[in-house]
Amino acid sequence: MNAPFIDHRLMDGRAVQARILADVRAQVEAAARPLGKLISISIGESPGVAAYVRNQERGAAKAGIPFEQQLWPHDLTQEECKRRIVALNDSSDVLGIILQRPVPAHINVRSLQSAIHPLKDVEGMNPASIGNIVYSDIALAPCTAAASVELIRETGLQLKGLEVVMIGHSEIVGKPAAFMLMAEGATVTVCHHMTRSVAMHSRRADVVVVAVGKPRLIGPEMIKPGAAVIDIGINQITEPDGTVRIVGDVDTDKVLEVAGWITPVPGGVGPVTVAMLMRNSIVAYQRQLAAGWLG
Ligand SMILES: NC(=O)C1=CN([C@@H]2O[C@H](COP(=O)(O)OP(=O)(O)OC[C@H]3O[C@@H](n4cnc5c(N)ncnc54)[C@H](OP(=O)(O)O)[C@@H]3O)[C@@H](O)[C@H]2O)C=CC1
Numbered sequence: 604m605n606a607p608f609i610d611h612r613l614m615d616g617r618a619v620q621a622r623i624l625a626d627v628r629a630q631v632e633a634a635a636r637p638l639g640k641l642i643s644i645s646i647g648e649s650p651g652v653a654a655y656v657r658n659q660e661r662g663a664a665k666a667g668i669p670f671e672q673q674l675w676p677h678d679l680t681q682e683e684c685k686r687r688i689v690a691l692n693d694s695s696d697v698l699g700i701i702l703q704r705p706v707p708a709h710i711n712v713r714s715l716q717s718a719i720h721p722l723k724d725v726e727g728m729n730p731a732s733i734g735n736i737v738y739s740d741i742a743l744a745p746c747t748a749a750a751s752v753e754l755i756r757e758t759g760l761q762l763k764g765l766e767v768v769m770i771g772h773s774e775i776v777g778k779p780a781a782f783m784l785m786a787e788g789a790t791v792t793v794c795h796h797m798t799r800s801v802a803m804h805s806r807r808a809d810v811v812v813v814a815v816g817k818p819r820l821i822g823p824e825m826i827k828p829g830a831a832v833i834d835i836g837i838n839q840i841t842e843p844d845g846t847v848r849i850v851g852d853v854d855t856d857k858v859l860e861v862a863g864w865i866t867p868v869p870g871g872v873g874p875v876t877v878a879m880l881m882r883n884s885i886v887a888y889q890r891q892l893a894a895g896w897l898g
């Protein structure tokens with residue numbers, strides 16, 4: 604039987620996840636104190652979040668981290684949400700808290716992110732946590748941004764002096780990723796919807812990182828031959844024949860012809876994002892221990 608054809612340009616996010624989770628598991632097993640629960644909070648249900656939470660649960664199980672999903676009613680008041688977060692901050696059974704986005708329109712998400720205690724902020728979205736990224740302290744950073752840096756490292760490319768074009772500048776992905784890459788010595792150009800010609804920038808990049816949310820936004824004409832393409836987008840599309848699929852922001856089949864490396868969707872950035880959440884959780888544990896919180 605012939606060996607299956609493996610295209611080495613397609614990066615394997617699941618393999619990277621497995622390696623990181625095994626590393627986290629070893630740290631969990633060596634921990635001096637039992638770990639509290641990682642709490643995932645969703646306020647109301649939204650389609651993009653369910654897959655993430657499901658994979659968090661699986662990732663936590665592999666890492667040996669206790670996990671609890673909390674689905675709060677979509678009409679809970681801001682005050683009640685905040686009260687519950689404060690109670691979780693104060694509970695010694697709780698290792699860390701991640702608040703899934705989006706939240707319902709009546710909720711002020713930034714205010715809730717600020718309410719998560721920095722030592723329990725496993726996503727690094729509290730202003731106090733995310734501000735540290737400006738100081739190049741990137742040990743506890745938003746998981747997707749951290750995942751994109753990890754995947755660039757995985758290519759073997761030297762981050763120092765690397766020309767990176769970041770497309771998309773959201774609070775949770777594009778901006779923190781750009782800061783993290785700067786901290787690693789890359790030269791970073793950030794593009795967004797007002798950028799006159801994204802292609803003009805992306806064509807000269809060694810690495811293109813895309814987090815926009817538009818299927819097939821990035822085609823082969825936008826990529827320098829041999830460049831790495833990190834596709835963060837997660838979009839649900841319906842094919843002409845009615846089948847529903849998840850695709851990224853990159854026209855993967857066509858870009859594969861020019862790129863040196865490309866992350867598939869699914870199976871690329873997503874699984875590594877989950878791994879980063881577990882890595883952040885063990886960092887939070889170590890910080891809580893150092894702060895004398897765990898007795
Ligand atoms: N794999 C993972 O772990 C995760 C994946 N995602 C996915 O990544 C994608 C982006 O998410 P998120 O950052 O939260 O999204 P946002 O909608 O918050 O941000 C999208 C960004 O893209 C920019 N943009 C919009 N249109 C264009 C364009 N034509 N050219 C260049 N830039 C453009 C916007 O710029 P402006 O603000 O100027 O309009 C904005 O900065 C989504 O598909 C989401 O599902 C998100 C989080 C985690």
Ligand SMILES: Nc1nc(=O)c2c([nH]1)NC[C@@H]1CN(c3ccc(C(=O)N[C@@H](CCC(=O)O)C(=O)O)cc3)C=[N+]21
Nearest residue numbers: 651652654655658702703704747869870871873874876
């Ligand atoms: N506060 C917050 N932080 C986030 O990082 C965040 C969020 N809210 N809200 C939702 C989006 C989306 N997101 C995903 C992460 C991994 C997968 C993932 O693991 N995807 C798998 C497959 C998913 C499937 O099973 O279909 C993959 O790409 O291979 C998906 C989606 C994080 N987000």
